Amino acid sequence: MSNLSVNPLFLSVDIAVMATVVAGVVGVAVASLLSNVRFFGRDALDALFCGPLVLPPTVLGYYLLVLFGRRSFIGAVYEHITGSSIVFTRTGAVLAAAVGALPLIVKFSRAALESVDPLLVPAARTLGASPLRALVTIQIPVAARGIAAAVTLGFARSLGDFGATLMLAGDIPGETQTASLAIFDAIQGQQEGEAVVMIVLLSGIAFASLYLANKLIARGHEH
Amino acid sequence: MSTAAPSRSLTVSVDHRVGDIAISVSFTAKPGITVLFGPSGSGKSTLLAAISGLLTPDSGTVRLADTTWLDTKSGVAMPVHRRRVAFVFQSPALFPHMTALENVMYGMDKNVPHDTNVERAKTLLATWDVAALAHRRPARFSGGEAQRVALARAFATSPEVVLMDEPFSALDDARRRALAKRVKDVVEELRVPAIFVTHSVREAEALGDHLLLLENGKITKEGAPADILATVHAE
Numbered sequence: 001m002s003n004l005s006v007n008p009l010f011l012s013v014d015i016a017v018m019a020t021v022v023a024g025v026v027g028v029a030v031a032s033l034l035s036n037v038r039f040f041g042r043d044a045l046d047a048l049f050c051g052p053l054v055l056p057p058t059v060l061g062y063y064l065l066v067l068f069g070r071r072s073f074i075g076a077v078y079e080h081i082t083g084s085s086i087v088f089t090r091t092g093a094v095l096a097a098a099v100g101a102l103p104l105i106v107k108f109s110r111a112a113l114e115s116v117d118p119l120l121v122p123a124a125r126t127l128g129a130s131p132l133r134a135l136v137t138i139q140i141p142v143a144a145r146g147i148a149a150a151v152t153l154g155f156a157r158s159l160g161d162f163g164a165t166l167m168l169a170g171d172i173p174g175e176t177q178t179a180s181l182a183i184f185d186a187i188q189g190q191q192e193g194e195a196v197v198m199i200v201l202l203s204g205i206a207f208a209s210l211y212l213a214n215k216l217i218a219r220g221h222e223h
Numbered sequence: 224m225s226t227a228a229p230s231r232s233l234t235v236s237v238d239h240r241v242g243d244i245a246i247s248v249s250f251t252a253k254p255g256i257t258v259l260f261g262p263s264g265s266g267k268s269t270l271l272a273a274i275s276g277l278l279t280p281d282s283g284t285v286r287l288a289d290t291t292w293l294d295t296k297s298g299v300a301m302p303v304h305r306r307r308v309a310f311v312f313q314s315p316a317l318f319p320h321m322t323a324l325e326n327v328m329y330g331m332d333k334n335v336p337h338d339t340n341v342e343r344a345k346t347l348l349a350t351w352d353v354a355a356l357a358h359r360r361p362a363r364f365s366g367g368e369a370q371r372v373a374l375a376r377a378f379a380t381s382p383e384v385v386l387m388d389e390p391f392s393a394l395d396d397a398r399r400r401a402l403a404k405r406v407k408d409v410v411e412e413l414r415v416p417a418i419f420v421t422h423s424v425r426e427a428e429a430l431g432d433h434l435l436l437l438e439n440g441k442i443t444k445e446g447a448p449a450d451i452l453a454t455v456h457a458e
Contacts, residue, residue: 127330
């Protein structure tokens, strides 16, 4: 498999798994907040986390550069602590993929949490559970299948991220060149035949993820 | 079944608007069952939610003996989970991912050894005639079985106040009577104030030591169940 090896695919999976972990933790926390607490600016927060769903990838990438670039506060602090920048590194690729996955995880997790029998959390509260304990021991476990579906969709989304990853992490072979970027490079370089392996594998993983998510959602409705 | 501190009255004074109904009530519930009787939409469930802390009313106070649970003027609002209320809802609201035993143990004191809690939960399930369901999940319980497990779970917390929001409305008359008698016995044993919401005349007569008639958010009559219900029928 010449210069277009399967390495970008492994890198994609590696980055997507890490991005899914990050987006899963943040996304479920945000979904829990949005579904349980009424506060000023709730709709604005929802729009902020779901923005990547509708923003052009290049615009999203630009915002990420502004937020995490070497001249940004976060970027500077990160570089001071780790000695490495976020931009043009695997960390940047994980971050870009995580931000892309967040809207799906937030939206679907919120729907799953809000579909839990509305008496269960009050019942837990009257049994002595704090809001956090009721969330962790009742609401999240009961919504687990829906949340798992959300995370699966988030994984599929982060696996195929292109624009934001290119803007924030670049296209560095062996470092940040994910399968999506490698396919783009191959097509640009008129090596279409060599991109086919990755196109087929990425499509397979994406459809398998969607199939699994649908199964989880359907089984969640049965319970 | 453990016995709570004796003779502590619950004093409630609540004003709250929900939709078109302005709830404005003041009453004292002594240990024993106080029946809250009235038509649908008169504010009974909202009142229970305010007492339990699940809802913060527009204004008012809720006190259990000398302990203030709520005083909107001075900004006191004890959170739900610290009020030690046993709340039995109209639907059993059992946790579907837990067995009956785990449901009953959920509200038990975590400082007590686990084995002691397990034994107590089993005893409670036996008290409510559902010991055989201990290791099963609620999905396939009948309505009566589920409500019995919910009762065992509510009383497992050694509550200081018992609130019941039409808990037997989905059951047939025979089951209703049997459970109502059991609830009455348990509340008498605990010697705590219990508020039982119903719009069933039979249930109200069988259960209550005292009855509050709630109409359009106001307590219009108060007294012995038989006397009040007789006047309601006469009208």
